[in-house]
Amino acid sequence: MNELSRSFGVHVIDTGYLRENFAASHMIVENGKAAFVDVGTSNSSKYLVQAVHAAGLKNEDVLYIILTHIHLDHAGGAGQLMELFPNSRLVVHPKGARHIISPEKLIAGAKAVYGEVKFSALYGDIIGVNAERVIEANDGFVLDFEGRELHFIDTPGHARHHCCIWDPKSGGVFTGDTLGLAYPELQRAGKRPFLVCTTSPSAFEPDEMISSIDRIMSLRPSTLYLTHFGPIKVNVESIRVLKNMVLTHKEVGLQAGADHAALSQAIDRLFVEAFSDYLDGHETDVDARALLAGDVEMNTQGVMVWIKRQEES
Helix, strand or coil, X not given: CCCCCCHHHEEEEECCCCCCCCCXXXXXXXXXXXXXXXXXXHHHHHHHHHHHHHCCCCHHHEEEEECCCCCHHHHCCHHHHHHHCCCCEEEECHHHHHHHHCCHHHHHHHHHHHXXXXXXXXXXXXXXXXXXXXXXXXXXXXXXXXXXXXXXXXXXXXXXXXEEEEECCCCEEEEECCCCXXXXXXXXXXXXXXXXXXXCCCCCCHHHHHHHHHHHHCCCCCEEXXXXXXXXXXXXXXXXXXXXXXXXXXXHHHHHCCCHHHHHHHHHHHHHHHHHHXXXXXXXXXXXXXXXXXXXHHHHHHHHHHHHHHHHC
16 A cells, blocks of 8 residues: 555555556545545455555445546456445446446456456456445536535546546545546656646547546646546646647647557657656656556557547547
């Protein structure tokens, strides 16, 4: 467990997915009860249970498991945790609810990408959730968590089943993937956060993503709780650069069309140049290109699927 912050009762837990500091779960503690926002994979469950006990709580004290969206690095462990936390309810976007209840399509899609062996290593056993314990959170839904209001906001762009959660008590938003990635290795002390946008191979929508970012920023949050990774302080310039990065993905996608290699090279160049601009002449021993290689490929796939949808519409 890697706890980075406990301010306002928010604990940041490393889910152990892929590498250290890659994917976080956020545990909110209020009046001796707990709620998790995003939970990692089934392999992550032990870390979340450890966090509950480290906070002096019991499994029975976990009341909610909240998912920003149902991609397996965020939601794969939900079914297992619902069994471990017997008093919990699961809160999810309406468009994702049926896949959490019956995850066969999620499993089949991931296995088609990774194969049986790698899927098992990455995600473990995916368990469905009893429909009677699922709460569908429409846009504007407010969850009363021990008197602490958590506001759900429909935020398409990365996925159509994506929501962000506004927590007025902390002044923070649990952003899932809408506000991009902020890998700790790429952050520099005393500088603004370095954010990288993340697309989805199935549902990237650049214009909707920009609208979702603007909607979140209209709340004037002070903190962003990113699943990848942990809390960052809001910085206007970082958000401007992030939005420009989203628009550039759209532009290079339209230029490259179906040329996977050209698009991948353009996105790789975009990331490397953005990090160089961020460093502003300061030296670093971090190999940003290597660290972001997986994201380059993921974003390339996401943009190509988006381009195909444009051509078919």
